Amino acid sequence: MSRTRSVNWGQSVLNLIVALFALFCIIPFIIILSSSMTKEMDILTGGYNLIPKTVDFSAYQYLFQRMNVVLNGYKVTTFVTIAGTFGSLAVTAMVAYPIALRRLKYRRVISGYVLLTLLFNGGMVPWYIICVKYLNLHNSLAALILPALVNGFNVFLMRNYFSTIPEELQESAKMDGAGEMRILWSVVLPLSAPVFASVGLFVALSYWNDWWLGLMLIDKAELQPLQLLLRTIVSNVDYLANSSVLSTSVDQMMPREGIKMAATIITIGPIIFLYPFLQKYFVKGLMMGAIKG
Structure with a gap:
């Protein structure tokens, strides 16, 4: 007792x-x-308080006056997040699965190449030249997806999880005549929901919060992601508020701090509801993918 x-x-x-x-x-x-x-x-x-002294929705009114721009940013960001997440999971799995197989002859060489991408990069100028001049990733939705499609950390996380799956299952499927793609699709993937949920959440958050690719590769306003559009709005408000000519009137009209916080609420809302659906897989996938080298 x-x-x-x-x-x-x-x-x-x-x-x-x-x-x-x-x-x-x-x-x-x-x-x-x-x-x-x-x-x-x-x-x-x-300063900032848990309970507002005076409730004022002028920050949201200012943003809602530009609702057509915000909604267009939502469409672009939603499409990029969904397409980028599924594309990234597919490519990451096809990279991680072979290097998780002990029977692959040069898997250590491939793993070393993936590790190299985590340690070194070519710099911003070569990256920009390759994206714009050679890959033609300029003013297109592909410019918001392809440069961030694969991440070495996610590859190793998924590879380590695949390594925990008994190879006897794969050998049994191979004896039944299944090829490598069939084994990956019918045997490995159904057992890998936790790691796919974990990596998918990482990738989705990365795409949803990204504004750097839009700043570097997008000039058309209709293709700019939500985060970049709201960043531009906040920057314009700060610029007008700090103007020596308009400072007095703008301070009265535009709640600068409120607009920043309202922009945060608008952008964080949808992605914050994604986690509860993935919570039961998240910890398991992260742990299983990290403990086995």
Whole structure:
């Protein structure tokens, strides 16, 4: 009985610690949400608070006046995130699966090449020349997808998970006449949902939050991703607010801090709802992919 009570007491303490940690993680999001609905003068005089002193939706009104631009950015970013995530998972799996097989002759050489991409890069200027001049990745949706399609870390994470799958299953399928692609599709992939969920979440977050590719490779406003559009809006507001001619009137009209926080809320909303659907796979895939070298 005493042992049962001690276990229950220890579990209660652990639950309390996790609850407090979760609360600390939620507090910054609440502050951002509160600040997006707070008057500019209240933020400047009293700082950021959990509860707004005076509720003011002028920041959202300013962004909603440009709703057509924001919605277009949402369309571009949503398409890029979905297409990029599925494409990245497919290519990453086709790279990771062969180097996870012990029977592949030059798998260490291929692994070394993948590792090289994590340690060195050619620099921004050669990267830009290759993307624009040789690959013609300029002012197209492919420019927002292809440069970030494969990441060496994700390849190793997926490779390590594939290595945990017993090779006897693959050999059995091979004896039944299945080829490598058939084994990958029918045997390996159904057992790899955790690592696909983990890597997919990493890739989706990367594509959703990316603005660098749009800044470097996109000139057309209708092809700019959401993050870049909102970054441009915030930059324009800061520029107008700091103008010596318009500073007084703009300070009264435009809540600079509120617009920044409202832009954060608008961009973070959809992606934050993706995690609960992947939570049951996330930790397992991350651990299984990391412990086996």
